[in-house]
Amino acid sequence: MGVGRPLLAPAIEPAGESARRADAERLASVALISGGRAHFLAGNIGGARDRLRRGLAREGAREPLSRIRTLGALALLDAWVGETTRATELTGQARAEAQVSGALTHPATADAHLADALVAVSRGDPSVAERELRAAALRATVDDRSQTAWIAYAIGRELGSVMDEEPTAPLPSGSPPPIVVEALVASRARRARRNGDPAAALAVLADRSPAASAVLFERGLACLALGRSADAREALRLHSGLPDSGEPLHRIRSLVLATSLSAMRGRTPRTDDLLVQALRIADEYGLVSVFLDAGPDTTSRILGLGLPSLPPVATQVIRCASTAARAADGAGLAEPLTDRERELLVLLPTGFTNTQLADRYFVSVNTIKSHMAHLYRKLEVSTRSGAIERATLLGLIRPWSDGGTSAEGGFGPGRRTG
Incomplete structure (x- = not known):
């Protein structure tokens, strides 16, 4: 009987080699995830999303805290550009992971809380935003992550803008990342513009890079407020050419700028169509604050x-705009206006009759007359023209003289196309 060929032993990878492979995979995941977050902080949304998604898909990112951090970072990125539905789904996954692993209070959940806070700000829900910001700030403090603290600070400024309040949070330590710098500059410009000083807004924006959506949006609106339509059109052109121009928030900003430019030449069907397009996108994602950022002229057009x-x-949008303006009511009126009275007040310069107003709100003409009587009494006037004059003096409405929001500009019943 001959000697048979020896059996081949199964290949067994040395333990050290297996560990080295696992370490390499983990390092590759960490590199992608860290790189993704760095690209986000630098304002490169597309590059950040790509790296974070690839990092999350790797074997090395299966460790719970790594997954929680990455899901939160992706959610924050999406919330920053208005992808609120996807952001909420991602924060839900991050919270579920944290629940299972007992890490609900771990600093790794900070980005998920920031994302939920930003979604709430975008949707006009300040109470939820405040709660989530507190949770994020607490975790950022425990982990001593200054970049996270700066993002929380920037979101707090956005919340203050929606509520028309000056934020009081102290500045975080260290230097803010570029994406926060642009957000804070835009916030300062917005406050100046909405306080009636668009020239100061442009001065704030003067040395900023024209590659940020929020900065270009504010530049365009400030130019429009100064009647500089050519400069506003250039801001819109640059905004439409941004790498991330297809993101929901950026699309709405472009449409709002285009609406305001169109309105400068008088209201046309195109003016209305552009604004309705913006509202349809906003409705899909629940975005409200972008219209409040644009200011009273935009909410009046709506x-x-x-x-x-x-x-x-x-x-x-109208409800949030009315709520934010109540403080102004109290400053000049003995009795504040109701939301419906504010809505009617904004429409007074349009020339709509009581019958047309009743049709809009699906109520009787007598109900409209009752609202008007209360409105006149609170303003201490007896006529529509007196109400317009008094409300303009108090700053409750703006003078309708820009060609897009005045009765002459096309908001009267004879020119209505919406």
């Missing part, structure tokens, strides 16, 4: 379209 025919988000 009212002029006729709320019953618009996406539901339009009602939320």
Whole structure:
């Protein structure tokens, strides 16, 4: 009997080699995830999203805290550009991972809380935003992550803008990342513009890079407020050419700028169509604050379209705008206006009759007359023209003289197209 060929032993990888492979995979995941976060802080949304997604898909990112951090970072990125639905889904996954692993209070959840806070700000829900910001700030303090603290600070400034309040949070330590710098500059410019000083807003923006959506949006709006349509058109052109121009928030900003430019030449069907397009995108993602950022002229145009025919988000925009303006009511009136009275007040310069107003709000003419009587009494006037004059003096409405929001500009019943 001959000697048979020896059996081949199965290949067994040495333990050291297996460990080295695992370490290499973990390092590759960490590199991608860290790189993704760095790209986000630098303002490169596309590059950040790509790296974070690839890092999350690798074997080395299966460790719970790594997954929680990465899911939160992706959610924060999406919330920053208005992808609120996807951001909420990602924070839900991060919270579920944290629940299972007992890490709900771990600093790794900070980005998920920041994302939920930013979503709440974008949707006009300040109470939720404040709660989530507190949770994020607490975790950032425990982990001593200054970049996270700066993002929380920037979101707090956005919350203050929505509530028309000056934020009081102290500055975090260290230097803010570029994406926060641009957000804070835009916030300062917005406050100057909305306080009636668009020239100061442009001065704030003068040395900023024209590669940030929020900066270009503010530059365009400030130029429009100064009647510089050519400069506003250039800001819109640059904004439309941004690498991330297809993101929901950026698309709405472009459409709002285009609407305001169109309105400078008088209201046309195109003016209305551009604004309705913006509202439809906003309705899909629940975005409200972008219209509040644009200011009273934009919210007045939304009212002029006729709320019953618009996406539901339009009602939320008007409601938030009315709430934010109540402090101004109290400063000059013995008795504050109701939300409906404020809505009617904004529409007074349009020339709509009581019958047309009743049709818009699906109420009787007598109900409109009752609202008007209360409105006149609170303003201490007896006529529509007196109400307009008094409300303008108090700053409750702006002079309708820019060609897009005045009765002469096309908001009267004879020119209505919305």
